[in-house]
Amino acid sequence: xxxxxxxxxxxxxxxxxxxxxxxxxxxxxxxxxxxxxxxxxxxxxxxxxxxxxxxxxxxxxxxxxxxxxxxxxxxxxxxxxxxxxxxxxxxxxxxxxxxxxxxxxxxxxxxxxxxxxxxxxxxxxxxxxxxxxxxxxxxxxxxxxxxxxxxxxxxxxxxxxxxxxxxxxxxxxxxxxxxxxxxxxxxxxxxxxxxxxxxxxxxxxxxxxxxxxxxxxxxxxxxxxxxxxxxxxxxxxxxxxxxxxxxxxxxxxxxxxxxxxxxxxxxxxxxxxxxxxxxxxxxxxxxxxxxxxxxxxxxxxxxxxxxxxxxxxxxxxxxxxxxxxxxxxxxxxxxxxxxxxxxxxxxxxxxxxxxxxxxxxxxxxxxxxxxxxxxxxxxxxxxxxxxxxxxxxxxxxxxxxxxxxxxxxxxxxxxxxxxxxxxxxxxxxxxxxxxxxxxxxxxxxxxxxxxxxxxxxxxxxxxxxxxxxxxxxxxxxxxxxxxxxxxxxxxxxxxxxxxxxxxxxxxxxxxxxxxxxxxxxxxxxxxxxx
Numbered sequence: 001x002x003x004x005x006x007x008x009x010x011x012x013x014x015x016x017x018x019x020x021x022x023x024x025x026x027x028x029x030x031x032x033x034x035x036x037x038x039x040x041x042x043x044x045x046x047x048x049x050x051x052x053x054x055x056x057x058x059x060x061x062x063x064x065x066x067x068x069x070x071x072x073x074x075x076x077x078x079x080x081x082x083x084x085x086x087x088x089x090x091x092x093x094x095x096x097x098x099x100x101x102x103x104x105x106x107x108x109x110x111x112x113x114x115x116x117x118x119x120x121x122x123x124x125x126x127x128x129x130x131x132x133x134x135x136x137x138x139x140x141x142x143x144x145x146x147x148x149x150x151x152x153x154x155x156x157x158x159x160x161x162x163x164x165x166x167x168x169x170x171x172x173x174x175x176x177x178x179x180x181x182x183x184x185x186x187x188x189x190x191x192x193x194x195x196x197x198x199x200x201x202x203x204x205x206x207x208x209x210x211x212x213x214x215x216x217x218x219x220x221x222x223x224x225x226x227x228x229x230x231x232x233x234x235x236x237x238x239x240x241x242x243x244x245x246x247x248x249x250x251x252x253x254x255x256x257x258x259x260x261x262x263x264x265x266x267x268x269x270x271x272x273x274x275x276x277x278x279x280x281x282x283x284x285x286x287x288x289x290x291x292x293x294x295x296x297x298x299x300x301x302x303x304x305x306x307x308x309x310x311x312x313x314x315x316x317x318x319x320x321x322x323x324x325x326x327x328x329x330x331x332x333x334x335x336x337x338x339x340x341x342x343x344x345x346x347x348x349x350x351x352x353x354x355x356x357x358x359x360x361x362x363x364x365x366x367x368x369x370x371x372x373x374x375x376x377x378x379x380x381x382x383x384x385x386x387x388x389x390x391x392x393x394x395x396x397x398x399x400x401x402x403x404x405x406x407x408x409x410x411x412x413x414x415x416x417x418x419x420x421x422x423x424x425x426x427x428x429x430x431x432x433x434x435x436x437x438x439x440x441x442x443x444x445x446x447x448x449x450x451x452x453x454x455x456x457x458x459x460x461x462x463x464x465x466x467x468x469x470x471x472x473x474x475x476x477x478x479x480x481x482x483x484x485x486x487x488x489x490x491x492x493x494x495x496x497x498x499x500x501x502x503x504x505x506x507x508x509x510x511x512x513x514x515x516x517x518x519x520x521x522x523x524x525x526x527x528x529x530x
Contacts, residue, residue, distance in 0.1 A: 202252025
């Protein structure tokens with residue numbers, strides 16, 4: 001594979017700056033928790049039931065338990081000792097397993113704050129035992145997933161040696177229709193299926209319950225929906241003799257909960273970004289940074305590959321002028337992931353082919369950016385996103401844009417290629433649209449699979465020059481962010497031309513400072529886990 005001649009000293013300096021940028025968040029992460037983290041703790045212990053509310057909607061037991069504790073003493077006590085402090089004491093006092101106690105608390109027949117208290121030492125010892133058992137379940141699910149990968153042919157290679165993985169989306173709103181479309185896509189040649197999440201689910205501070213058949217722009221991410229799709233893809237994998245990966249969205253106000261659900265239901269990929277929710281969903285900075293750390297600790301243990309969301313920057317900011325923001329964010333996302341115990345082979349850092357197709361030599365610039373990303377993060381399974389910003393109702397031109405995108409992907413050794421759809425600017429793609437895109441990719445990936453190893457880049461050419469410019473601009477951008485601090489830099493539009501404030505956005509009321517004696521052994525156990 002051809003490589004660019006990049007200044008390694010500049011790359012090392014960018015990583016040093018990313019480390020400094022992420023460092024101030026470490027104290028915030030260590031000293032604070034969120035309601036979503038506390039709900040995740042319960043879910044990991046097996047609490048996944050729901051209680052029917054007026055109107056027929058089912059509300060999760062995990063939310064009802066945490067909310068009941070928040071309501072005591074103005075929401076400051078007793079949750080600041082952690083939900084486990086009270087819940088484990090309840091298990092001790094009532095001699096109930098977790099699911100039985102959760103149902104009782106959710107229905108209001110048990111008040112955790114009014115029970116006699118065991119000693120702190122007894123509560124901590126029992127909490128640690130329960131958390132250790134919960135993580136054994138996560139590891140067991142990981143091993144079940146990996147066993148199926150060994151049972152059938154696994155097309156995925158973390159270093160991209162076998163060419164880009166063909167990755168497509170389904171988004172009907174109905175999980176059962178999604179299954180039909182996912183099976184068809186796998187039969188046509190797809191290697192990974194992403195179930196697009198229903199519009200604005202990231203703004204819900206609870207996870208919907210059960211199988212869902214209505215969604216807008218996608219299908220609700222629920223644990224039952226995860227189970228249904230994973231079972232279908234397991235079945236299809238065995239029929240095809242080829243492992244099919246499953247993806248969902250691990251962002252928003254329930255980020256850690258979805259990480260736990262994904263781990264328990266054997267997902268392969270999760271879209272998980274340290275800053276996406278801040279920038280594009282106006283979720284509070286502190287809430288997001290605390291939640292992303294715990295979610296990534298769970299993901300690391302599960303060995304799920306994350307996909308970051310830098311491609312979104314180029315939908316609001318010009319891709320030629322602001323490409324350095326993508327690389328700067330990739331360095332920062334990498335550092336936050338490393339701080340959470342993730343390894344580089346689990347970081348599917350994202351970028352996109354979003355430059356104006358009318359720009360002179362646009363393909364040289366796109367090749368330059370794609371190859372630069374591949375070379376700077378050689379151990380990461382890079383995710384390459386298709387053109388969207390300049391797509392139109394001209395399906396033939398759109399199909400051509402996607403073909404050139406596929407060509408850039410195979411030429412530069414991208415690992416995960418989300419296929420574009422000729423009709424995506426018109427409607428949610430139909431079965432035949434997805435089939436056509438898969439045939440496009442298969443033709444190009446096969447026909448040019450070794451092209452990257454047959455060429456070299458002109459050391460004085462435009463491709464090399466552009467990569468050097470983007471890297472230099474990235475260094476300057478990271479220096480600016482480090483001098484201001486990440487929160488202020490975001491407020492001053494450091495990424496995607498979007499401004500957010502530290503105390504603004506949704507979900508800040510769900511952040512709280514841990515009290516002395518806070519109980520959550522998951523943090524320590526996840527740091528120790530292998």
